[in-house]
Amino acid sequence: xxxxxxxxLRPVNRRSPLLRRxxxxxxxxxxxxxxxxxxxxxxxxxxxxxxxxxxLTGRNARSPGWVGFENYQRLVADPVLPLSLLLTIxxxxxxxxxxxxxxxxxxxxxxxxARRAVAAVVGTAVVAAWVLPEIVAAFAAYAYFSRDGxxxxxxxxxxxxxxxxxxxxxMVAIMLxxxxxxxxxxxxxxxxxxxxxxxxxxxxxxxxxxxxxxxLAYITLPMIRGSIATxxxxxxxxxxxxxxLIWVMTAGGPANASTTLPVLAYQEAFKFxxxxxxxxxxxxxxxIGLVFGAAYVRLLRESER
Amino acid sequence: xxxxxGGTAGAxxxxxxxxxxxxxxxxxxxxxxxxxxxxxxxxxPLLWLVLASVDPAAGHEAKVPGTVSLHNFAAIMxxxxxxxxxxxxxxxxxxxxxxxxxxxxxxxYPLSRYQSRFNRPFMYTILFGTCLPITAIMVPVYGLFVQxxxxxxxxxxxxxxxxxxLPMAIWMTKNFMDAVPVSLEExxxxxxxxxxxxxxxxxxxxxxxGLGVVFIFVFIQAWGNFFVPFVLLLSEARQPAAVSxxxxxxxxxxxxxxxxxxxxxxxxxxxxxxxxxxxKGAGSSxxxxxxxxx
Numbered sequence: 001x002x003x004x005x006x007x008x009l010r011p012v013n014r015r016s017p018l019l020r021r022x023x024x025x026x027x028x029x030x031x032x033x034x035x036x037x038x039x040x041x042x043x044x045x046x047x048x049x050x051x052x053x054x055x056l057t058g059r060n061a062r063s064p065g066w067v068g069f070e071n072y073q074r075l076v077a078d079p080v081l082p083l084s085l086l087l088t089i090x091x092x093x094x095x096x097x098x099x100x101x102x103x104x105x106x107x108x109x110x111x112x113x114a115r116r117a118v119a120a121v122v123g124t125a126v127v128a129a130w131v132l133p134e135i136v137a138a139f140a141a142y143a144y145f146s147r148d149g150x151x152x153x154x155x156x157x158x159x160x161x162x163x164x165x166x167x168x169x170x171m172v173a174i175m176l177x178x179x180x181x182x183x184x185x186x187x188x189x190x191x192x193x194x195x196x197x198x199x200x201x202x203x204x205x206x207x208x209x210x211x212x213x214x215x216l217a218y219i220t221l222p223m224i225r226g227s228i229a230t231x232x233x234x235x236x237x238x239x240x241x242x243x244x245l246i247w248v249m250t251a252g253g254p255a256n257a258s259t260t261l262p263v264l265a266y267q268e269a270f271k272f273x274x275x276x277x278x279x280x281x282x283x284x285x286x287x288i289g290l291v292f293g294a295a296y297v298r299l300l301r302e303s304e305r
Numbered sequence: 306x307x308x309x310x311g312g313t314a315g316a317x318x319x320x321x322x323x324x325x326x327x328x329x330x331x332x333x334x335x336x337x338x339x340x341x342x343x344x345x346x347x348x349x350p351l352l353w354l355v356l357a358s359v360d361p362a363a364g365h366e367a368k369v370p371g372t373v374s375l376h377n378f379a380a381i382m383x384x385x386x387x388x389x390x391x392x393x394x395x396x397x398x399x400x401x402x403x404x405x406x407x408x409x410x411x412x413x414y415p416l417s418r419y420q421s422r423f424n425r426p427f428m429y430t431i432l433f434g435t436c437l438p439i440t441a442i443m444v445p446v447y448g449l450f451v452q453x454x455x456x457x458x459x460x461x462x463x464x465x466x467x468x469x470x471l472p473m474a475i476w477m478t479k480n481f482m483d484a485v486p487v488s489l490e491e492x493x494x495x496x497x498x499x500x501x502x503x504x505x506x507x508x509x510x511x512x513x514x515g516l517g518v519v520f521i522f523v524f525i526q527a528w529g530n531f532f533v534p535f536v537l538l539l540s541e542a543r544q545p546a547a548v549s550x551x552x553x554x555x556x557x558x559x560x561x562x563x564x565x566x567x568x569x570x571x572x573x574x575x576x577x578x579x580x581x582x583x584x585k586g587a588g589s590s591x592x593x594x595x596x597x598x599x
Contacts, residue, residue, distance in 0.1 A: 024415050024500065025423070031412035031471060034404075038468035039434060039442075046445035054448060107343060113336035122344035129347055131580045133529035135547045136354070136569040143357075143365040143562075144350040150367040154349070180350060241438035244531045262440040269444040270536075278444045285441035293436030297429050 043286060050280035056273035064276065071280035080256055080264065081281075088240070088260040091175060096239035099179035101232060104186025108194055109216070123187070130184030138248035141177035142166070145249065170250045170258040177245055182238065186231055193227035194220070226303050233296040240289060261285045354566050363563035377567035386552065386564075387571065394545035394572075397463060397534065398527035404467035405523045406516060409474040410482075414504050416475075417482040418490075428479070434472035443536050450537060457539045466533055470523045477522065481515025482508060521583050525576045546572045 050071050054064035075081050107126060111119040129137060144150045145165040152162035165173040197220055205215050221228070243262040246252065252259035252267060259267070261281060269278025357363035358377055360370030381387050416424055446465065447456075455461035489511070490503040498506070509516065531547040538544050550572070553565040 024419050025421070027411035027414055027501070028416070028427075029411075031408040031475060034408055034464065034468045034471055035434065038446075038465045039437065042442045042445040042449050043437070045449050046442060049445060049448050103343075107340070110336045110340045110343075113333055114340045115333060115337055118337045118340050122340045122347075125344040125347040127580075128351065128577075131525070131577060132573050133531070133547060133576060135529075135531040135550055136573050138531075139550075139565065139569060140350045140354050143353045143367075146365045148364070148366040150349055150353055153366060180347060183347075237436050237438060241440040243440040262438070265441065265444050269447070275444065275448050279448065282441045282444045285438060289436060289438040289441060293433045296436055297433050300432065301429065 046279045046283050046286060049276055050283045052276045054275040054279070056270065056275055067276065071277050074277060075280050075284070080259065083256060084259050084261055084264045084281075087171065087258060090171060091178070091242070091260050092236055092239045094171075095175040095178040096182070096235040097232060099175065100183045100186045100235050100239075101228075103179060103183045104188075104231075105190050107183070107187045108190035109220075111191065112194060126187055127184045129180050130182065134181075134244045135248065137181050138177075138245045141173075141180065141245065142249050145173040145177065166250055167254055170254065174246050174249055174258055177249060178239060178242060181245060182235060185238070186235060189227055189231045189234075190224070193224040197223050229299055230296070233292060233299065237289060237292055237296075240285065240292070261288075354569055357563050357566035358570050360563055363566060365560075365562055377563040378571070381564050381568050381571070386549075387568065389542070390544060390546040390549035391572065393543055393549075394528055394547065396459065397466065397545050398524045400459075400463040401466045401470070401527040402520045402523040404463060405471055405474040406478075406520055408467070408471060409478040409519065410504070410509070410516070412475050413479040413482050414500065414508070417479050418487065418500065428476070431472045431475050435476065439469050440532055443532060447536050456537065457543065459538070459543055462534060462537045465537065466527050466530060467523075469533070470526050474519050474523055477519050478515070481512045481519070484515070485511045518583055521579045525579055528576050 049064070051066060051068060052064040053067045053070075107122070111123065114122075132140075147162075147164045147166075149165075151165065155162050163169060201223070202215055202219060205219050210218070241262060242260070243266065246258060246260060246263055247266070250258045252263040262285060265278050265281040265285060267278075268281055269275050353365070353367040356367050356370060357365075359373045359375065360368070361374055361376040362371065363377070415421070416427065450456045450461065453461075485508050490507050493503045493507055494500075529547065534545050535548050538548065541549070546568075550565065550568060553561045553568065
């Protein structure tokens with residue numbers, strides 16, 4: 001928040017008060033223009049293009065024709081869409097809401113109990129997977145889960161079966177990879193949140209004889225519920241948008257078995273050259289994002305009041 | 306950790322405070338073990354990257370190389386394979402970060418310094434903008450770029466990439482600017498300086514660490530971005546390292562795994578270094594609140 005003193009004293013400006021008040025907002029203009037041209041523009045264009053037969057090449061690329069709801073009718077009739085929606089929900093639910101969220105919380109809690117050196121080293125390992133460029137992380141995950149990759153070598157060492165993860169269990173592989181890649185974010189959020197929980201509160205509960213799990217469930221978690229909500233919202237949005245990881249590991253395959261919505265939109269638009277249909281898929285994804293975004297902003301506004 | 310209760314307790318009785326530290330010590334061993342296990346499973350996927358990069362005969366299994374050599378690194382040290390893509394990444398990322406910084410500082414100044422009824426709705430809209438799934442708008446953005454004839458243009462790609470991170474950059478910049486006390490500028494205002502002069506001469510120098518954080522934050526994001534340049538930049542001469550990495554997948558399905566790993570490492574080092582700088586410096590950038598008290 002701006003300091004209240006700003007109201008007392010203002011930069012000297014000899015123009016009329018009304019002009020001055022508007023001129024003051026001028027510096028916001030470049031940012032607003034960029035956002036309008038490159039963010040709002042494409043979103044509106046997406047909703048428009050999803051009603052046309054725009055194509056990647058050929059006559060319909062230059063002058064697409066209006067086709068009304070045809071793309072959406074195709075979308076509803078397309079058996080791939082419900083599958084893709086389901087896979088997206090499984091991916092987000094399994095790898096973000098359950099995987100990253102719970103593992104991040106567990107690591108943050110363990111770090112408070114463990115030796116400092118151990119916590120620091122493990123924290124670095126977790127963050128490393130998150131800081132790496134996404135294409136590098138995707139290749140590392142691909143190598144790790146491939147038939148003769150590191151995971152199967154470890155499983156062989158333990159005397160267990162070695163499935164071809166990317167073909168037999170593509171969803172499991174991309175979900176584990178996304179947990180590996182993204183847990184650092186939840187860990188950092190929860191470490192900061194736990195640091196803000198006053199020590200006296202948990203100590204008082206300890207005196208009252210509350211066990212570790214009881215303290216966690218009745219004291220710590222309720223106290224950081226704001227951070228939990230924010231974290232869930234943000235990792236859901238991040239995971240909804242994951243493309244590179246899936247595209248490098250399985251390319252949505254085999255036979256659509258790991259085609260989440262971003263992969264489907266990309267395939268329709270660029271592999272099959274149907275920009276109109278691809279943007280219809282993208283529009284669905286944008287709408288989901290907008291709903292979550294609105295919920296997130298609402299959540300923050302309420303917590304501020 | 307409290308040990309104050311220890312003195313008043315009778316001998317032989319377990320004090321609450323003693324129980325805390327003993328319980329914590331007992332909890333420490335399983336916590337250490339669990340964390341080490343988790344840490345090991347996070348490092349394991351990266352093991353292949355390191356081992357394969359020094360193995361001239363690497364595949365995609367992690368194995369201790371028969372002969373350790375820097376052959377892979379030597380093989381990729383050519384202008385076409387390494388330096389041109391890295392330079393392109395550099396131009397894209399630095400350009401994106403620069404555009405972000407200029408637009409974000411300009412936008413943050415009125416938002417931070419003047420009370421207006423637009424401020425709160427604007428900031429919430431900005432926050433809302435950070436939530437938009439960027440992968441979802443890539444297909445429409447491609448369509449838009451085709452219509453405007455902007456495909457394969459570095460400047461257009463830079464401006465688009467800058468816009469995707471701009472909401473976050475404005476949000477961060479405004480928070481850093483809010484931390485600069487307004488009383489320092491008031492003196493300049495009295496002396497007749499305009500708002501933008503005060504911004505340039507007083508506010509920006511005081512928040513340069515914060516600006517560094519924003520620049521690096523955006524730079525890291527742009528450097529690691531694969532999907533945007535993959536869709537918008539078509540010619541090989543303009544592609545950044547994130548996209549050119551696919552050149553290690555040979556024409557006939559033969560993958561040069563060792564070179565891929567070596568390239569990945571050289572490509573990752575700059576962002577790892579930048580992250581360390583930010584993580585180390587983040588604590589000190591909030592120390593400037595002392596400037597007004599002294």
